Amino acid sequence: MKLLANLRSEKPSAPGVHPKPFWSLRPRSDREAGDAVVSNFLLHWFPAKTYKPSLDWTYSFWLGTASAALFFLLTLSGLPLLLLYIPSVERAYGSVKDIEYVVTFGKWIRAVHRISAHLMVAVVFLHLVRVFLTGAYKNGSGRGQKREWNWVIGVVMLLLTLFLSFTGYLLPWDQLAYWAVTVGTNIASSIPLAGPEIRELLLGGRAIDQSTLLRFYVLHCIFLPAAVGVLFAYHMWRVRKDGGLARADRQALLAEAKETGAVPTKTYTLLGVARGTAPTIRTASLEAPDLTVNAVNDLVRRIAIVVLGTIAIVGMLAVFVPSPLEEPANALVTPNPAKAPWYFLWLQEIVTITTVKIGKFTINGAFLGGVILPGILVTLLTIWPWLDRSAASGAGLWFAGDRKKQNAVFLGICLFILVLTVVGTFMRGPYWHFYWPWQAWPEIPSRI
Amino acid sequence: MTDEKDAGGRRDFLYKLGFGAGIAALVGQTAASLRSLVPNVSYDAPTTVKLGPPQEFPDGLKFLPEERLFVFRDGKTFHAVSAVCTHLGCTVRAEALPRPEERTVNGVPLRMTHRFLCPCHGSKYDGEGTNVAGPAPRPLAWYHLSLALDDGQLVVDLAKEVPHDFRFTLA
Numbered sequence: 012m013k014l015l016a017n018l019r020s021e022k023p024s025a026p027g028v029h030p031k032p033f034w035s036l037r038p039r040s041d042r043e044a045g046d047a048v049v050s051n052f053l054l055h056w057f058p059a060k061t062y063k064p065s066l067d068w069t070y071s072f073w074l075g076t077a078s079a080a081l082f083f084l085l086t087l088s089g090l091p092l093l094l095l096y097i098p099s100v101e102r103a104y105g106s107v108k109d110i111e112y113v114v115t116f117g118k119w120i121r122a123v124h125r126i127s128a129h130l131m132v133a134v135v136f137l138h139l140v141r142v143f144l145t146g147a148y149k150n151g152s153g154r155g156q157k158r159e160w161n162w163v164i165g166v167v168m169l170l171l172t173l174f175l176s177f178t179g180y181l182l183p184w185d186q187l188a189y190w191a192v193t194v195g196t197n198i199a200s201s202i203p204l205a206g207p208e209i210r211e212l213l214l215g216g217r218a219i220d221q222s223t224l225l226r227f228y229v230l231h232c233i234f235l236p237a238a239v240g241v242l243f244a245y246h247m248w249r250v251r252k253d254g255g256l257a258r259a260d261r262q263a264l265l266a267e268a269k270e271t272g273a274v275p276t277k278t279y280t281l282l283g284v285a286r287g288t289a290p291t292i293r294t295a296s297l298e299a300p301d302l303t304v305n306a307v308n309d310l311v312r313r314i315a316i317v318v319l320g321t322i323a324i325v326g327m328l329a330v331f332v333p334s335p336l337e338e339p340a341n342a343l344v345t346p347n348p349a350k351a352p353w354y355f356l357w358l359q360e361i362v363t364i365t366t367v368k369i370g371k372f373t374i375n376g377a378f379l380g381g382v383i384l385p386g387i388l389v390t391l392l393t394i395w396p397w398l399d400r401s402a403a404s405g406a407g408l409w410f411a412g413d414r415k416k417q418n419a420v421f422l423g424i425c426l427f428i429l430v431l432t433v434v435g436t437f438m439r440g441p442y443w444h445f446y447w448p449w450q451a452w453p454e455i456p457s458r459i
Numbered sequence: 460m461t462d463e464k465d466a467g468g469r470r471d472f473l474y475k476l477g478f479g480a481g482i483a484a485l486v487g488q489t490a491a492s493l494r495s496l497v498p499n500v501s502y503d504a505p506t507t508v509k510l511g512p513p514q515e516f517p518d519g520l521k522f523l524p525e526e527r528l529f530v531f532r533d534g535k536t537f538h539a540v541s542a543v544c545t546h547l548g549c550t551v552r553a554e555a556l557p558r559p560e561e562r563t564v565n566g567v568p569l570r571m572t573h574r575f576l577c578p579c580h581g582s583k584y585d586g587e588g589t590n591v592a593g594p595a596p597r598p599l600a601w602y603h604l605s606l607a608l609d610d611g612q613l614v615v616d617l618a619k620e621v622p623h624d625f626r627f628t629l630a
Contacts, residue, residue, distance in 0.1 A: 345579065
């Protein structure tokens with residue numbers, strides 16, 4: 012009876028306790044909206060107030076939220092697959108075939124998992140492009156901001172996403188898988204001195220065998236998702252600590268131009284306020300109250316739209332887009348042409364053209380194009396926030412005036428990667444020869 | 460005074476000792492876990508493989524997928540060329556030349572009937588196994604051939620690379 016009474020009661024049962032067991036979908040006051048965030052576990056990582064322009068669809072395109080939704084979907088759709096797939100070189104292919112053709116709804120679940128994975132690579136990359144072009148890794152007006160470190164974490168998560176995809180498409184143990192492992196681990200093996208040892212560690216031996224599959228399986232199901240999960244949580248926490256999206260800083264900077272006496276600040280912990288030790292971040296939410304909205308419901312509603320929308324799109328695509336399964340892994344025959352998935356084809360193009368001869372000395376393209384060049388790209392990407400010397404006012408602004416050059420170079424590299432991807436996807440035939448899309452490939456027996 | 464100072468020093472020392480021991484334990488256990496993943500034994504396929512009686516090899520080329528090996532026969536002489544691409548380890552395919560070529564390699568004549576093409580990144584090798592186009596950094600390996608002492612089968616030693624003038628000739 013008391014419980015029922017509590018459920019109905021609009022008054023808190025004790026000071027500081029939210030009157031309702033769940034948050035209000037339609038808060039009647041700012042107080043109720045703020046309380047919802049404080050008292051609800053699912054909402055506790057949201058701010059009470061959000062800067063309205065940060066929610067614009069066309070500022071962030073909500074790509075980070077979509078990435079998170081895809082990761083969530085991958086985790087969920089991975090659970091039944093975890094129980095259906097058998098990580099053994101003899102039975103892996105058969106179990107995937109069973110998932111595809113025998114298990115009820117198996118085809119759909121596998122398609123959801125596969126499509127989410129492909130989309131996640133694309134969306135995470137686009138998220139990175141958005142953050143770069145808006146200079147959102149730059150610290151704006153807040154004190155104690157470390158946006159550059161959140162960018163680094165983002166780069167690491169992009170790499171983890173790629174490695175998750177790589178380990179994922181190995182699991183069916185079909186031809187694609189076998190030759191991808193062959194090429195991938197030989198790239199590692201081309202590293203001078205330590206190369207062969209690294210390859211042996213990856214393979215769990217000198218040949219591609221059961222221990223190889225098991226290693227990639229455990230990486231795919233445990234280590235990599237756990238790493239992404241932890242980094243994702245930290246990524247979100249940092250966004251909060253840095254005062255929301257970079258766009259909110261911009262507002263604060265603009266406000267600063269016209270000096271207005273005491274500067275309001277906000278903080279996150281009550282004890283911190285009492286002691287005066289909490290990190291304080293100047294924020295538009297207090298300086299421009301007309302531009303802020305309650306996180307409940309304006310932020311929650313948009314997140315729900317993006318997450319549910321992503322799930323709906325993937326769920327429907329999975330009905331119509333079949334998942335391919337090549338022939339079983341065959342160490343005796345390399346497919347012709349042997350192509351990596353689309354997001355690695357630019358690398359396949361690069362390792363094809365980067366073998367160089369200097370006098371009598373030959374550097375294998377595997378090392379130059381497969382290790383050195385991607386290494387340089389990733390290093391540059393990681394340290395870019397420290398190399399970017401543009402003004403802080405460029406943070407959170409699409410195509411800021413003084414970032415023109417770096418944006419152009421960045422987009423140039425993206426375009427180059429895109430062109431190589433298109434060439435690799437549509438214009439490479441048997442023996443990796445170049446063919447225009449309208450040219451027919453010659454008839455070459457698939458086996459010799 | 461001195462006692463208190465000593466006590467502080469002792470406390471500080473014990474604190475550092477405990478902290479250090481904790482770190483050492485963590486590092487040691489992590490290292491042990493990682494070391495366990497470095498294989499100590501490799502169950503490799505044997506490197507000397509019997510390929511069958513030499514008389515049964517056709518004149519010209521025979522591809523042995525299990526060994527990833529091309530065995531060439533020209534009458535009584537044999538030589539074996541690896542099918543493993545030196546770029547990234549895919550299996551190259553042999554393509555018959557429209558007309559065979561004659562060449563002298565290190566003073567030994569070689570009749571080249573095929574060339575080799577890689578399906579992964581487009582490397583090309585001539586009939587001798589020399590890389591002529593694409594990203595391959597080295598020629599294809601040639602392996603040592605001999606006869607088995609017990610049953611007279613042709614034997615390849617995949618651990619023993621030989622120069623391109625190597626020929627195995629039947630007595």
